[in-house]
Amino acid sequence: MKIQAKICGITRLEDALSAVAYGADALGFVFFSGSKRFIQPENARRIIQNLPPFVQTVGLFVNESAENVQKILATVPLTLLQFHGDESPTFCQQFHRPYLKAVRVQSTDDMLHAFARYPDARAILFDAYVDGEYGGTGHCFDWKMLPEKMAGHWILSGGLNPDNVAQALHETGALSVDVSSGVEESAGVKSPEKMRQFLFACQSNC
Numbered sequence: 001m002k003i004q005a006k007i008c009g010i011t012r013l014e015d016a017l018s019a020v021a022y023g024a025d026a027l028g029f030v031f032f033s034g035s036k037r038f039i040q041p042e043n044a045r046r047i048i049q050n051l052p053p054f055v056q057t058v059g060l061f062v063n064e065s066a067e068n069v070q071k072i073l074a075t076v077p078l079t080l081l082q083f084h085g086d087e088s089p090t091f092c093q094q095f096h097r098p099y100l101k102a103v104r105v106q107s108t109d110d111m112l113h114a115f116a117r118y119p120d121a122r123a124i125l126f127d128a129y130v131d132g133e134y135g136g137t138g139h140c141f142d143w144k145m146l147p148e149k150m151a152g153h154w155i156l157s158g159g160l161n162p163d164n165v166a167q168a169l170h171e172t173g174a175l176s177v178d179v180s181s182g183v184e185e186s187a188g189v190k191s192p193e194k195m196r197q198f199l200f201a202c203q204s205n206c
């Protein structure tokens with residue numbers, strides 16, 4: 001099975017084009033003003049307009065107001081929404097768009113409950129829990145916490161990089177991965193070489 005990979009925290013067109021050239025399936029745009037990778041909606045729109053048509057464009061939100069999510073949706077052609085805060089199922093559903101729900105993992109129960117709580121999510125994204133931070137931390141969670149059987153689609157995230165992604169895929173059986181800081185030169189600036197290595201490792205895992 002082909003491993004699907006999302007490169008998150010895109011802020012520059014050249015990074016988006018490199019990621020796609022190396023085989024990324026999805027690009028993430030962070031609309032959370034507390035992030036070092038925040039992108040203005042107009043800039044995200046300009047980048048997305050220059051992408052080939054079949055690349056998924058993921059808009060990432062953290063406890064944003066519904067009004068602001070709607071405003072961003074009116075400007076930016078997003079194919080998927082990613083809710084990375086404490087959003088309720090009702091909140092996530094109201095936009096009538098496919099969505100991912102991120103869970104910052106502290107226990108196996110957290111993961112099992114997420115599938116029950118967000119049954120209509122396209123996938124649950126499992127990320128590391130770091131106190132006081134919502135994401136993009138560069139930390140892994142303990143993959144041993146992953147349950148034997150998942151109730152739906154899921155994405156492995158948190159602290160992945162070119163050096164550990166093959167091992168992560170091998171140990172967890174993940175079919176979809178997400179990375180941000182592990183393929184960066186500095187916050188919000190991606191490294192073409194790290195993205196190439198990361199995506200090559202994913203593709204070699206088929």
Ligand SMILES: O=C(O)c1ccccc1NCC(=O)[C@H](O)[C@H](O)COP(=O)(O)O
Nearest residue numbers: 008035134135136137138158159180181
């Ligand atoms: O990337 C951010 O700055 C960020 C900030 C607040 C909430 C979520 C954020 N990123 C979400 C992602 O999907 C990241 O790719 C995910 O957290 C993994 O990040 P990393 O451990 O740096 O690979």
